[in-house]
Amino acid sequence: MRFTEENFQQEVENSKGVVLVDFFAEWCGPCKMMGPVIEDLERDNKTKENLKIGKLNVDESRSVAEKYKIMGIPTTILFKDGKPVGQTVGYQTKEQLQELINQHL
Amino acid sequence: MYDTIIIGAGPAGMTAAIYASRREMKTLIVGREIGGQVVWASEIENYPGFKSINNFDLIGKMQEQVQSLGVEIKNDEVKKIEKTAEGRFAVYTSKDKYETKTIIIAMGLAPRRLAIPGETELSGKGVSYCANCDGPLFRNKTVAVVGGGNAALDAAEILSKIAAKVLLVHRSQEFKAFETVVDEVKARPNVEIFLNSEIKEIVGREKVEKIKIKNSQTDEIREEAVDGVFIEIGRIASTDLVADLVERDARNQILVDEKCQTNAEGIFAAGDVTQVEFKQITIACGQATIAALAAYQYLQLKQGKAAKMVLDRSVNHSAPRV
Structure with a gap:
C-alpha cells in the first residue's frame, strides 16, 4: 500500500500490529531496485491480518520523513503497535526484510 | 547440481x-x-x-x-x-x-569506508556513501564531503546546489579529480575546502552532529557542526x-x-x-x-x-x- 502524510497517523502510528514502511524517493537508484522487493513482500504476506507493508515517498511526505529522521534512503522502518521497533538502511533483499518482519510478528 | x-x-x-x-x-x-x-x-x-x-x-x-x-x-x-x-x-x-x-x-x-569512530554507528543517520541518493535529504543543511577524486568532487558539486554549506575534506594538498570539476567546486561560494586534512571522528547521538577534522601539517583538530558526511574515497x-x-x-x-x-x-x-x-x-x-x-x-x-x-x-x- 501507499503511505502518505495524510494517512500515516491512521495507518501506521495508531495501528495495532506490525507495519513495514519503505521510505523512498524517485531520484534514488537503490530505492528503485527495492520497489519490486517491497511489492513481492506485499504479495507473499497478503494473508497475514495483523501486518501491513507499503511505501512512503519522502518528497511528497516530507513531514513524516523528518519526524523519523530519515537521512539515507532507502530506509525501512518496522512499526509495532505504532512504535518503531526495527530499521534498515540501504538496499535489502526480500529474505532480509521477511526475517525482520518475522521477528516481530 | x-x-x-x-x-x-x-x-x-x-x-x-x-x-x-x-x-x-x-x-x-x-x-x-x-x-x-x-x-x-x-x-x-x-x-x-x-x-x-x-x-x-x-x-x-x-x-x-x-x-x-x-x-x-x-x-x-x-x-x-x-x-x-x-x-x-x-x-x-x-x-x-x-x-x-x-x-x-x-x-x-x-564503497571504501573511512574506518573511524562514529562511521558505522551513524551510517544512514547522516553518514552516506551516495550523494545522488541521499543528497536531496540535506536541503539547506551543512554537509561534509570526504575525498579528493572525481567521485568526491562530483558529490561536492551536486551537494553545493542543495545544501547550505559544504565542507570538502581531503587528506593531501592536491585533488586527483579532473581540473574542470575542481575549478567548478572551488568557485562555489558555499564550499569550504580543508586540504591536508582528515576526519578523525564523526560525533552524534541519534544523528550526525559534528566532525573532528585534523590538519596533518599543523596537528590542529577542529570541530565543525555538520548534519551529514558523504564519504567518497573510492x-x-x-x-x-x-x-x-x-x-x-x-x-x-x-x-x-x-x-x-x-x-x-x-x-x-x-x-x-x-x-x-x-x-x-x-x-x-x-x-x-x-x-x-x-x-x-x-x-x-x-x-x-x-x-x-x-x-x-x-x-x-x-x-x-x-
Missing part, C-alpha cells in the same frame, strides 16, 4: 550468465543487488549500442535477457563457499545451499568470502590469468573484482565472456572432450562443421 554459479548480478554476472546458458550450462546467479554498481550510476554514455541509456533501463534489459534464457537470478547474499568432493563446490546463502561444478566470481566493488574489492579459496592482491582484488581463471581449479572471476586496471562496464562484460567460455572449456576437458572449438553460437551458426 549446477554447471556454474555466478556470484554477483551486475553487468559481469549477467554477461557470464548469457554466455554460460548459451553453452547449455545449468546456470544460477546469486547477487546481493541486481545491477551491481550500475545502480549507483545515472546515465550511461559509453555502452555500445546506446548513445545514452538510463542505468535502470540497462539493468532491466540485461535482466530480461538473462531471464529469457531461463537463468534464475537469486537476489541473495552468498555467505560461504566450500570445496566438496571431486572438485565441486557448495555455495551457501543464509538459508539455502547450492551445489556447482564451477564458480564465476563477479562481485564488483563496494571503492574496494570486498572479497573476504573467498579469501581461503583464491589468490588476491594487496587490494583484495582477485588475481586471474588471461582466461579469467583464478589459481583455484574451477573458480573463475570477472569484472571490477579482479585486478583489471580499468573498472568499466564494457570490460566487465568482456571478462565475463571469457570467464564463462573458459568455465565451459574446463568442464568439457574434465569430461574428456576436446575443447578446441569454444565458440559461441552467435558467431558459429553458419560455420561449416569440420
Whole structure:
C-alpha cells in the first residue's frame, strides 16, 4: 500500500500490529531496485491480518520523513503497535526484510 | 547440481550468465543487488549500442535477457563457499545451499569506508556513501564531503546546489579529480575546502552532529557542526568470502590469468573484482565472456572432450562443421 502524510497517523502510528514502511524517493537508484522487493513482500504476506507493508515517498511526505529522521534512503522502518521497533538502511533483499518482519510478528 | 554459479548480478554476472546458458550450462546467479554498481550510476554514455541509456533501463534489459534464457537470478547474499568432493563446490546463502561444478566470481566493488569512530554507528543517520541518493535529504543543511577524486568532487558539486554549506575534506594538498570539476567546486561560494586534512571522528547521538577534522601539517583538530558526511574515497574489492579459496592482491582484488581463471581449479572471476586496471562496464562484460567460455572449456576437458572449438553460437551458426 501507499503511505502518505495524510494517512500515516491512521495507518501506521495508531495501528495495532506490525507495519513495514519503505521510505523512498524517485531520484534514488537503490530505492528503485527495492520497489519490486517491497511489492513481492506485499504479495507473499497478503494473508497475514495483523501486518501491513507499503511505501512512503519522502518528497511528497516530507513531514513524516523528518519526524523519523530519515537521512539515507532507502530506509525501512518496522512499526509495532505504532512504535518503531526495527530499521534498515540501504538496499535489502526480500529474505532480509521477511526475517525482520518475522521477528516481530 | 549446477554447471556454474555466478556470484554477483551486475553487468559481469549477467554477461557470464548469457554466455554460460548459451553453452547449455545449468546456470544460477546469486547477487546481493541486481545491477551491481550500475545502480549507483545515472546515465550511461559509453555502452555500445546506446548513445545514452538510463542505468535502470540497462539493468532491466540485461535482466530480461538473462531471464529469457531461463537463468534464475537469486537476489541473495552468498555467505560461504566450500570445496566438496571431486572438485565441486557448495555455495551457501543464509538459508539455502547450492551445489556447482564451477564458480564465476563477479562481485564488483563496494564503497571504501573511512574506518573511524562514529562511521558505522551513524551510517544512514547522516553518514552516506551516495550523494545522488541521499543528497536531496540535506536541503539547506551543512554537509561534509570526504575525498579528493572525481567521485568526491562530483558529490561536492551536486551537494553545493542543495545544501547550505559544504565542507570538502581531503587528506593531501592536491585533488586527483579532473581540473574542470575542481575549478567548478572551488568557485562555489558555499564550499569550504580543508586540504591536508582528515576526519578523525564523526560525533552524534541519534544523528550526525559534528566532525573532528585534523590538519596533518599543523596537528590542529577542529570541530565543525555538520548534519551529514558523504564519504567518497573510492571503492574496494570486498572479497573476504573467498579469501581461503583464491589468490588476491594487496587490494583484495582477485588475481586471474588471461582466461579469467583464478589459481583455484574451477573458480573463475570477472569484472571490477579482479585486478583489471580499468573498472568499466564494457570490460566487465568482456571478462565475463571469457570467464564463462573458459568455465565451459574446463568442464568439457574434465569430461574428456576436446575443447578446441569454444565458440559461441552467435558467431558459429553458419560455420561449416569440420
